[in-house]
Amino acid sequence: EKGTYPFYMLKEIDEQPTVMRRLVQEYQGDNHQVNIDPALVAEFAQSDRIYIVACGTSNNAGWSAKTLIEKLTNIPVEVHLSSEFAYDMPLLSAKPFFIYLSQSGETADSRQVLVTTNKLGHPALTITNVAGSTLSREAKHTLLLYAGPEIAVASTKAYTGQIAVMSILAKAVGEYKQIQAAKEFDVFHELSIVASAMDSLINDKQHIKDLADEFLATTRNAFYIGRSNDYYVSMEAALKLKEISYVQAEGFAAGELKHGTIALIEEGTPVMAIITEEVTGSHTRGNIKEVESRGAKTLVIVTEKLAKPTDQIVLPTVHPLLSSLVSVVPTQLLAYNATIQRGYDVDKPRNLAKSVTVE
Numbered sequence: 001e002k003g004t005y006p007f008y009m010l011k012e013i014d015e016q017p018t019v020m021r022r023l024v025q026e027y028q029g030d031n032h033q034v035n036i037d038p039a040l041v042a043e044f045a046q047s048d049r050i051y052i053v054a055c056g057t058s059n060n061a062g063w064s065a066k067t068l069i070e071k072l073t074n075i076p077v078e079v080h081l082s083s084e085f086a087y088d089m090p091l092l093s094a095k096p097f098f099i100y101l102s103q104s105g106e107t108a109d110s111r112q113v114l115v116t117t118n119k120l121g122h123p124a125l126t127i128t129n130v131a132g133s134t135l136s137r138e139a140k141h142t143l144l145l146y147a148g149p150e151i152a153v154a155s156t157k158a159y160t161g162q163i164a165v166m167s168i169l170a171k172a173v174g175e176y177k178q179i180q181a182a183k184e185f186d187v188f189h190e191l192s193i194v195a196s197a198m199d200s201l202i203n204d205k206q207h208i209k210d211l212a213d214e215f216l217a218t219t220r221n222a223f224y225i226g227r228s229n230d231y232y233v234s235m236e237a238a239l240k241l242k243e244i245s246y247v248q249a250e251g252f253a254a255g256e257l258k259h260g261t262i263a264l265i266e267e268g269t270p271v272m273a274i275i276t277e278e279v280t281g282s283h284t285r286g287n288i289k290e291v292e293s294r295g296a297k298t299l300v301i302v303t304e305k306l307a308k309p310t311d312q313i314v315l316p317t318v319h320p321l322l323s324s325l326v327s328v329v330p331t332q333l334l335a336y337n338a339t340i341q342r343g344y345d346v347d348k349p350r351n352l353a354k355s356v357t358v359e
C-alpha cells in the first residue's frame with residue numbers, strides 16, 4: 001500500500017534506510033559474524049573470477065559493486081549485460097563464479113544466461129528480491145534483498161539493496177580468504193552509517209525538488225558525469241531520469257567528455273557531476289569547468305569532505321566503498337521530481353513493464 005504517498009516510487013526511495021537496517025538484521029549472525037551459507041562463501045572464495053550478469057538498473061548495481069568486491073576479496077570482477085552475454089560469451093576463466101542480479105528474479109535475458117552457465121556446470125548465485133522466483137530456483141545459491149515489494153517500474157531500493165548485499169557477501173568472502181581489507185571493514189556498522197546518511201538526504205527532499213525544478217523542468221537533455229564509482233552511479237542516475245521523465249539523459253565517464261561528448265554541450269545544458277573520491281575529485285572539477293565554459297549549467301553532488309560552498313547537494317560521509325549507496329539517493333529524487341514537474345505518471349512510464357519476461 002502506498003498510504004499517504006502520491007507514488008510508490010517516492011515511498012520506495014524513502015524505504016531505503018529501512019532496507020539497509022533490515023539487511024544488517026538479516027545477515028548479521030552471532031558475535032558480529034556474517035550469516036551466509038558457508039558453502040556459498042567457500043565456493044565464491046575459491047573462484048578465480050566473478051561474472052556479474054544483469055540488465056538495466058541491476059546491471060548498474062553490478063558496476064557499483066565491482067570495486068568493493070575486488071578490494072575486499074582480491075578476486076577480479078567482470079560485469080556483463082545479460083542480453084549481450086547470451087550471444088557473445090566472453091572467454092571464461094578456469095574457475096568462474098556467476099552472480100545474477102535481478103530484483104524480480106524473472107528477467108528472461110538473465111535466465112537465458114543462467115541456463116547456459118548451469119549447463120556448463122559453473123556455480124551461480126542469484127541475488128533477488130523475490131524468494132522462489134525463477135532465477136532463484138534455478139541458481140545453486142540465493143541471497144535475498146529483503147526490500148519488500150518494489151511496485152514502481154523504476155527500480156530504487158532494489159539497486160541499493162543489491163549493492164548492500166554484495167558488500168556483506170564480499171566481507172564474508174574476504175574474511176574467509178584472510179584479506180586484510182575485509183578484516184578491517186566493519187560492514188554492519190558501515191551500513192548503519194549509510195542508513196543514517198540516506199535518512200538525512202531523504203529529509204532534504206524539498207531542497208532536491210527545488211533543484212529539479214531549476215535544472216530539469218524544461219530541458220530536452222541532461223548529463224551526469226563522474227569517475228570510477230561516481231561514473232557507475234552516473235549511469236544509474238541517467239537511466240532513472242530518462243526512463244520516467246523522458247529527458248534524454250546519459251551518464252558519462254568525466255574524463256571521456258573531451259573525447260566526444262563535450263560536443264553536445266550547449267548554452268544551458270544541465271550537467272550533474274558526482275564527486276565522492278578525493279583522487280578523482282579534482283579531475284572531475286576540471287571537467288566541470290570545461291563544460292561550464294561551453295555554457296553548461298552545472299549541479300554538483302559531492303561528499304562532505306570535498307564540498308565547496310557553491311556545491312548544491314552535499315552527501316554525508318560514509319565508507320568510501322559504499323559511496324554509491326548514498327550518492328544515488330539525490331539522483332533518484334531528482335528523477336522523481338523532474339517527472340512530477342513534467343506531469344508524467346512516475347510509477348508507470350510509457351513502453352516499460354516491471355518485469356521483462358521476453359528476450
Ligand code: F6R
Binds near residue numbers: 056107153154155
Ligand atoms: C530500471 C529498471 C530496469 C530493471 C531491469 C532488470 O529502473 O527497473 O532496468 O532493472 O529490467 O530487472 P530485474 O532486476 O528484475 O532483473
